[in-house]
Amino acid sequence: MRTRSAVLLGVVLACLGVPLAPASPAGAHAALVAATPVRDEVIGHAPREVVLTFSEPVSPVAGRVQVLAPDGKKINTGEPVVDGATMRIPVRVPDRPLGTYLVSYRVVSADSYPIAGSFAYSAGAPSATLPQGADGADRPGRALVPAAKYAGYLGLVLAVGPVLLAATMWPRRRSRRPATVAAFTGLGLVASATAGTWVGQAADMVGAPVGKLTVGDLEAVAASDVGTVLAARLTLLAVAATLLPAVLLGTAGRWHTAGLAMVGLATLATWPLAGHPVASPLPEVSIAVGTAHLAGMTVWLGGLLTLAVFLLPRTHERVLARILPAWSRWATLAVCWLVAAGVAQAALELGHPSALLDTAYGRLLCGKVALLAGVLAVAAWQRRMVRRRVAATRPRRVAGAAGVELAATAVVLALTAVLVQTPPGRTANTEAARVARNSVAQTLTTDLYTLQFDVYPARADVANSLHIYVYTPQAKALPVAEWTVSLALPAAGIEPIMVPVDTPEPNHASAEVRFPAAGEWTLKVTARTTEVDQATVTGTVRVT
Numbered sequence: 001m002r003t004r005s006a007v008l009l010g011v012v013l014a015c016l017g018v019p020l021a022p023a024s025p026a027g028a029h030a031a032l033v034a035a036t037p038v039r040d041e042v043i044g045h046a047p048r049e050v051v052l053t054f055s056e057p058v059s060p061v062a063g064r065v066q067v068l069a070p071d072g073k074k075i076n077t078g079e080p081v082v083d084g085a086t087m088r089i090p091v092r093v094p095d096r097p098l099g100t101y102l103v104s105y106r107v108v109s110a111d112s113y114p115i116a117g118s119f120a121y122s123a124g125a126p127s128a129t130l131p132q133g134a135d136g137a138d139r140p141g142r143a144l145v146p147a148a149k150y151a152g153y154l155g156l157v158l159a160v161g162p163v164l165l166a167a168t169m170w171p172r173r174r175s176r177r178p179a180t181v182a183a184f185t186g187l188g189l190v191a192s193a194t195a196g197t198w199v200g201q202a203a204d205m206v207g208a209p210v211g212k213l214t215v216g217d218l219e220a221v222a223a224s225d226v227g228t229v230l231a232a233r234l235t236l237l238a239v240a241a242t243l244l245p246a247v248l249l250g251t252a253g254r255w256h257t258a259g260l261a262m263v264g265l266a267t268l269a270t271w272p273l274a275g276h277p278v279a280s281p282l283p284e285v286s287i288a289v290g291t292a293h294l295a296g297m298t299v300w301l302g303g304l305l306t307l308a309v310f311l312l313p314r315t316h317e318r319v320l321a322r323i324l325p326a327w328s329r330w331a332t333l334a335v336c337w338l339v340a341a342g343v344a345q346a347a348l349e350l351g352h353p354s355a356l357l358d359t360a361y362g363r364l365l366c367g368k369v370a371l372l373a374g375v376l377a378v379a380a381w382q383r384r385m386v387r388r389r390v391a392a393t394r395p396r397r398v399a400g401a402a403g404v405e406l407a408a409t410a411v412v413l414a415l416t417a418v419l420v421q422t423p424p425g426r427t428a429n430t431e432a433a434r435v436a437r438n439s440v441a442q443t444l445t446t447d448l449y450t451l452q453f454d455v456y457p458a459r460a461d462v463a464n465s466l467h468i469y470v471y472t473p474q475a476k477a478l479p480v481a482e483w484t485v486s487l488a489l490p491a492a493g494i495e496p497i498m499v500p501v502d503t504p505e506p507n508h509a510s511a512e513v514r515f516p517a518a519g520e521w522t523l524k525v526t527a528r529t530t531e532v533d534q535a536t537v538t539g540t541v542r543v544t
Contacts, residue, residue, distance in 0.1 A: 031055045034454050034467040035103070037121035038441035041452075046097035046123045048476065050076075050089040053467065056110050056279065057084045059224060064106035064116075067091045068131035070099025086505065098124035102131045108224055110279040144203065144210060148196030150417035151189055152271075156294070158186025159240075160264065161302025165311070166248045167257055169326050171319050178310050180248045187237055187244070190267075194233050197274075201226055226274045233270040239263050268294045275420050280348050289344040296338030300331055301409055308402035312395045320395060328386040335376065355425025362425045368415045375408045444525075444537035449478050451525060455541050460518045466499070468509040470527050479506035482534075484526040487541075489519050496524065515543045 034053035037043055050067055060080045067076045067089055081088045087107070104118035120130055162179035170176060201224075202217045203210050221227040243260040246252035252260075272278070272290030280286035307327055312320070346365055356362035382401050385394070441454040453468045468485070470478045483503070486496040494517070501509040515521060521541040528534035 039119040042122045046093045052087045054085045058107040061106045068102040069094035072131045100127035144200035146417040148193045152193035153413045155186045155189030156298045157302045160298040161306040229274040236267040289341045292341035296334045300334035312399045350425040359425040446535040448535040460515045466511045477507040480527045482528040488522045
């Protein structure tokens with residue numbers, strides 16, 4: 001057992017040697033980073049499409065992306081077209097095109113988190129009031145999803161613990177009926193929690209209260225990545241239910257038990273597959289350590305609960321003298337697995353040490369770690385009693401300590417349920433870089449084209465994103481054959497600096513730029529559209 005424990009712990013520690021922080025922050029919980037027309041921009045004509053660019057690939061929620069004309073009528077003419085992180089919304093020109101338009105959107109990011117927002121632009125001149133639209137900040141499933149996740153964790157504890165002890169160390173003369181009831185209750189709780197997560201996800205996706213969801217709203221979840229994962233979880237739970245009876249009754253063979261273990265491991269993997277790890281800098285590593293962390297938690301707490309409720313009472317001292325050392329070894333291995341995987345998971349999700357105190361995710365993580373440290377101190381005292389071979393003679397004290405552990409870990413699980421719904425610390429910079437009123441955006445015109453650019457967050461000595469779009473005078477995308485972009489700060493004697501650009505789309509150039517000093521920078525763009533047609537525009541970027 002010691003050799004096996006050392007090997008397993010070595011594998012986990014080897015995972016910690018993988019670089020855990022990327023060179024630049026990855027985007028979980030997609031943020032809107034550019035828009036055409038630009039937020040609050042006043043343009044001379046009504047565009048034929050609205051283009052939104054996010055920090056990571058997104059999927060639009062059916063029926064929840066719309067553009068409202070100044071008279072409040074919906075003018076988007078079809079479903080939005082998504083290409084990676086870019087979403088195009090085709091719109092018609094309204095009968096009365098002058099005034100303020102409202103764009104509202106609800107999309108699902110790569111980690112299954114629904115993102116919503118809205119912004120306005122104007123044609124000709126702003127309207128006195130905004131068109132009435134949906135409130136993008138509302139999340140109707142805000143409370144239901146964490147509650148369902150918490151119930152799911154409790155279900156896992158009930159399902160895993162009795163099965164583990166029944167398969168390895170259950171006394172021959174003790175009835176297995178309590179373990180069977182607890183295990184199937186746990187499976188039922190996990191299934192109910194999965195259904196609750198499905199409903200909460202539907203409410204978040206369509207932006208409607210739970211009581212107003214339709215069958216179509218629930219079916220919409222099935223078409224999403226998280227819906228596929230939740231459906232797979234329900235299927236795996238059904239398979240586990242068919243394999244459980246033989247294992248619980250002690251009549252299962254080796255392959256039968258191994259099959260149940262594999263199904264259980266696959267079920268545990270559905271939690272990280274429907275959460276933050278899929279959008280982390282190293283998704284494969286994040287999913288693996290997330291599964292390991294959850295496995296360590298369920299083995300430790302599930303076994304502890306089963307021991308405290310079903311085995312410590314009314315079990316002979318000589319039998320406990322055999323069970324408790326065996327369980328102590330299992331618990332030690334599970335805790336080592338839990339802590340090592342948790343450290344790796346925290347490093348991946350935080351991204352930078354400062355996020356531990358500067359973000360809500362980091363502060364919740366600190367609270368969880370503090371509680372867990374107290375629980376582990378109690379567990380260490382229990383293990384000491386077992387090694388001194390006095391635990392079997394004091395079952396009430398062992399049961400009391402186990403009760404303290406379980407009560408504290410119930411709070412830990414609640415923090416975990418909230419934690420997995422909180423944007424990871426590594427996304428703090430991305431969230432702060434959303435397109436807002438303090439970004440710099442301008443529209444520049446020539447006889448050949450209309451050019452729009454956006455720089456955010458327009459600050460010195462940090463990475464800034466530059467997006468440039470070129471359109472015909474009729475507001476159609478105009479492909480550019482060659483881009484020449486430069487930045488200069490004449491007031492400080494900084495001559496033009498050439499900026500190499502990427503071209504994710506024919507009419508779209510993007511780049512990451514760093515301004516070495518604050519001031520009024522001059523952005524100069526030359527766009528050549530044909531062999532002989534080109535024009536140059538100059539704009540000003542105020543950098544703070």
